Amino acid sequence: MAYDNLLSRRNVLFGSACFCCLPSLLRAEAAGDAPGPAATVEVGPAIHVRRGLHEDVTATNRDAIANLSFIVGRDAVAVIDPGGSLYDGISLRLAIRAVTALPIRYVILSHVHPDHIFGAAAFKKDEPTFVGHIDLPGQLAARGDFYRQGLERILGKGDAESAVVPTLLIRDRTELDVGDRGLILTAHKPAHTVCDLSVMDKQSGILLAGDLLFVERIPVLDGDLKGWLAETAKLRAMNIASAVPGHGPPLVGWSDAEAAQSRYLRVLLDETRIAIAKNIPIEDAAASVGQSERNNWQLFDAYHGRNVIEAYRRLEWE
Amino acid sequence: MKRLLIAAALIVFANTPQAMASDDAAEAAERWRDVAAAIFGERPIEDGSGILKLTTPETTMNAALVPITVELIGNRKVVAVSVVIDNNPSPLAGTFRLGPAFAPDALKMRVRINEFTLVHAVAETDDGKLHAVARYVKAAGGCSAPSATASADVMARIGKMQLRRERSADASLVPTQLLISHPNFSGMQQNPTTGDYTPARYLERLSVNVGGIKAFDLDTGISMSEDPAISFTYIAKGNGDVDVQAQDSSAAEFSQHFNALQ
Numbered sequence: 001m002a003y004d005n006l007l008s009r010r011n012v013l014f015g016s017a018c019f020c021c022l023p024s025l026l027r028a029e030a031a032g033d034a035p036g037p038a039a040t041v042e043v044g045p046a047i048h049v050r051r052g053l054h055e056d057v058t059a060t061n062r063d064a065i066a067n068l069s070f071i072v073g074r075d076a077v078a079v080i081d082p083g084g085s086l087y088d089g090i091s092l093r094l095a096i097r098a099v100t101a102l103p104i105r106y107v108i109l110s111h112v113h114p115d116h117i118f119g120a121a122a123f124k125k126d127e128p129t130f131v132g133h134i135d136l137p138g139q140l141a142a143r144g145d146f147y148r149q150g151l152e153r154i155l156g157k158g159d160a161e162s163a164v165v166p167t168l169l170i171r172d173r174t175e176l177d178v179g180d181r182g183l184i185l186t187a188h189k190p191a192h193t194v195c196d197l198s199v200m201d202k203q204s205g206i207l208l209a210g211d212l213l214f215v216e217r218i219p220v221l222d223g224d225l226k227g228w229l230a231e232t233a234k235l236r237a238m239n240i241a242s243a244v245p246g247h248g249p250p251l252v253g254w255s256d257a258e259a260a261q262s263r264y265l266r267v268l269l270d271e272t273r274i275a276i277a278k279n280i281p282i283e284d285a286a287a288s289v290g291q292s293e294r295n296n297w298q299l300f301d302a303y304h305g306r307n308v309i310e311a312y313r314r315l316e317w318e
Numbered sequence: 319m320k321r322l323l324i325a326a327a328l329i330v331f332a333n334t335p336q337a338m339a340s341d342d343a344a345e346a347a348e349r350w351r352d353v354a355a356a357i358f359g360e361r362p363i364e365d366g367s368g369i370l371k372l373t374t375p376e377t378t379m380n381a382a383l384v385p386i387t388v389e390l391i392g393n394r395k396v397v398a399v400s401v402v403i404d405n406n407p408s409p410l411a412g413t414f415r416l417g418p419a420f421a422p423d424a425l426k427m428r429v430r431i432n433e434f435t436l437v438h439a440v441a442e443t444d445d446g447k448l449h450a451v452a453r454y455v456k457a458a459g460g461c462s463a464p465s466a467t468a469s470a471d472v473m474a475r476i477g478k479m480q481l482r483r484e485r486s487a488d489a490s491l492v493p494t495q496l497l498i499s500h501p502n503f504s505g506m507q508q509n510p511t512t513g514d515y516t517p518a519r520y521l522e523r524l525s526v527n528v529g530g531i532k533a534f535d536l537d538t539g540i541s542m543s544e545d546p547a548i549s550f551t552y553i554a555k556g557n558g559d560v561d562v563q564a565q566d567s568s569a570a571e572f573s574q575h576f577n578a579l580q
Contacts, residue, residue, distance in 0.1 A: 141508060141509065142464045142507070142508045142509060143464045143508070145508065146459070146462060146463070146464060146508070150459075279482055279484055279493075279495065281385065281426065281495075281549065282383075282385050282428070282547075283375055283385040286375075302379070303379070305379050306379035306380050309379070309380050309383055310380070313383060313544075313545060316480070316497060316545070316547075317475060317478075317497075317499060317545065
């Protein structure tokens with residue numbers, strides 16, 4: 001039954017009471033607007049970042065909500081996260097082409113979430129090697145269609161092509177080279193998701209953290225809460241000076257950003273455990289746990305309750 | 319994005335049926351007539367607002383885990399409670415047949431919601447009559463949502479149970495939450511290794527007895543969340559020990575004995 005019409009279904013997907021949706025929907029469905037080059041900033045030597053919006057996906061933002069990066073070496077380009085939609089990927093590719101004509105050798109997919117990787121199709125014609133965590137193909141098998149259908153409902157057909165499955169799979173650590181420029185890829189244990197990959201640029205010492213690091217926007221838990229804290233602790237031990245987070249400013253000092261995120265995750269862990277120990281029902285915990293963090297994060301109301309539910313249902317069985 | 323796409327599902331708000339547009343309401347009423355006929359046959363269903371109260375979340379973000387509460391109110395003796403999620407592929411989430419060790423209080427469970435839907439709670443009173451109340455829930459994707467739990471973890475603890483009990487002022491009444499670890503595969507989720515649909519495998523039957531006296535039997539299915547969790551209050555009958563028996567759709571049986579709350 002089409003209870004509400006599609007439009008109000010979309011309002012729900014957009015995630016908020018959304019008086020702005022109608023014009024934007026119409027615009028998307030009229031589509032045909034060609035993407036221009038994304039605005040990027042050079043945050044380190046030949047490291048360019050396109051900052052994502054702190055919004056949920058909408059037809060207006062074309063899922064350009066995650067930070068996307070590319071690094072230009074002597075011989076080639078490596079892309080770290082190709083974008084959230086075909087439109088977003090094309091727009092990133094145009095930004096790359098405005099900087100360099102070198103071949104795009106690697107497209108690195110930091111994890112399974114669509115806002116980071118559904119732009120990959122825009123790079124197929126470059127015939128790069130698509131790179132991902134060893135468990136990413138499995139996650140795409142389980143979720144790829146589900147994500148694509150969700151995107152299609154919001155963006156319309158055509159902007160949500162199927163995910164690209166990586167062929168170079170990282171199990172532990174691998175170094176890739178784009179010409180005198182080594183990139184160390186690390187496959188993490190379950191943390192933000194079960195397939196997080198981070199990239200360390202050896203030349204600058206900047207960590208491209210993917211969604212292992214959220215800044216300003218509330219972290220989203222879709223993997224393993226304790227694991228996320230543990231993987232973060234390992235990164236902390238590497239004395240990283242600065243990082244490109246998956247969401248937030250294009251470049252941040254690592255320690256303050258990490259400290260803020262770890263504080264949130266620990267509050268989530270500790271208070272959820274207490275709620276379970278006190279037999280506070282999951283629905284009440286979702287509204288009471290971690291409220292001290294409310295003012296520290298954008299989109300808190302959209303995701304925090306879900307984080308509590310995710311943490312709670314796992315910690316019940318620890 | 320992560321609302322739908324990561325969470326796989328969401329509810330933005332739940333409200334009463336009266337809040338629906340009138341044509342939607344008509345459609346929902348028609349669907350309910352069909353679903354009710356399939357489950358309850360031709361038996362008339364009366365308004366249950368004096369007997370039952372159904373609570374669904376105002377805001378929840380995970381349609382694969384929607385906590386709902388059915389409270390028994392008033393003085394009528396209720397012998398069975400059914401929860402129906404009208405628009406789910408398998409609408410009957412569960413039927414609880416209540417026994418003498420069931421204290422007529424709140425029943426809580428976690429359900430999957432696959433699309434915007436009315437949720438009905440239906441009580442059968444001891445005169446054989448049916449009484450229903452409903453809430454409208456806006457959520458989508460709960461039955462096909464991929465689980466974030468590693469499947470190896472889930473299968474390692476399949477059938478394990480926890481009984482989380484509290485003390486109340488009346489020691490004979492024990493508020494309890496029963497957790498059963500089970501993936502409750504809906505048949506609509508894809509497998510991370512192959513991309514094939516994971517065959518349905520779900521909890522089908524559950525019995526809770528206290529001191530050998532029935533608290534409830536539950537017939538259930540894929541509309542219950544992964545790792546089903548049911549809250550209820552039992553009356554400490556007999557020696558007060560609690561026995562739980564469960565069976566899933568693969569005919570696997572699980573049982574656990576819990577000593578009386580000391």
